[in-house]
Amino acid sequence: MTDRSLAGQVLVITGAAGGLGSATAFECSARGAVVVLLDVDAAGLARVAATMPGECDTYELDVRDAGACNRVVEDILATRGRIDIVWANAGVSDYGPVDLLPEGTWQRIIDINLIGAHNIVRAALPAVMESEGYVAFTCSWASFAHQPGHSAYAAAKAGLEAFANSLRLELSGTGVRVGSFHPGWIDTTLVTKKMDQPAFAALLGALPGPFGAVTHTDKIVPHFVRALENRSSRMVYPRAGRILLVLRSALNTAPFTARSRAIAPEIRRLSKRDMTRS
Incomplete structure (x- = not known):
């Protein structure tokens, strides 16, 4: 891998009205990137855009709408003339056993996490191929380490990692690189x-050592x-996640799932209690 300056590159980021997307966009903007921020939260986009040190465009976008993704990409190209990087970062998560989640969750x-990533990447791909650019996906530890209460999120992120791996092969010889961020x-x-959900707190408490620890955003942004x-083809942070990645074929075996299986009844009990109260 070769370091290259972000200066002048047009960087398109979904899920950019807060969290990892906005924090990373700020640092990329400070390095001279032209950041194009996409999110369903228009007010959040406006707040984030006001903090950017360099050139910035914003577009209100629901990534579930493939037609809207196409139109936004057309507008970006009309304004900026190119797309060098598209980062499918938009994501949502709700916690609880699948049968206890509200209908439609x-x-x-x-x-949002999987189909939406496809929609924006497919829309931007011709432009990224033209610039011999980069496609990135926020895949999470959840793509290879699966926990009770996160079935939809794990399924989406596992699918997203598979999408990234397949796309990387499809684009061989085009000059485009593909990366999965975890x-x-x-x-x-x-x-x-989710921290105020007793069921989620029980899960984090059951995970050993660094695997249940919550890391500050500032720690991971430089890695993004x-x-x-x-x-990069892959980025995993915190570094403890690399252990999970190496051991992924063993993670669903009885020794590795013992703690999760032990806490699962308590997660279900607490989730039921919360739903009864709400």
Whole structure:
């Protein structure tokens, strides 16, 4: 992998109105990238755009709408003339056993995390191929380490990693590189909004050592920036996740799932209690 400057590159990021997307966009903007921020949250986009140190465009976008993705990409190309990097980062997550989740929740998570990633990447791909650029996906530890209460999120992220791996092969010889990013538990709203759920807290408490720890966003952002600069094939952080990656073929065996299986009845009990109260 070769370091290359982000200066002047047009970087398109979904899920950019907060969390990892906005924090990484700021650092890339400071390095001279032209950041194009996409999110369903228009007010959040406006707040984030006001903090960017360099050139920035924003587009309100629901990635589930393939037609809207096509139109946004057309507008970006009309304004900026090129797309060098597209980062499919938009994601949502809800916690609880699949039969206890509200109707439609599982489908929504798949549609945003997986189908939405396809929609924006497919729309941007001709332009990225023209620039011999980079396609990145936020795949999470959940793509290879699966836990009770996260069935939809795990399914979406596992599918996203498979998409990245297949796309990387499809684009051989085009000059385009493809990367999968695998953050662990990070203190964005995706995690913090679930911290007051006793069932989720029980899961984190049952995971050994670093595997249940929540990492500050500031710690991981430099790794995202470096991966975008290097056009890395894979980025895993915190580093403890690399252990899970290496052991992925063993993670679903009885010795490795013992703690999760032991806490699963308590997760179900707490989830039922929360639903009764809400």
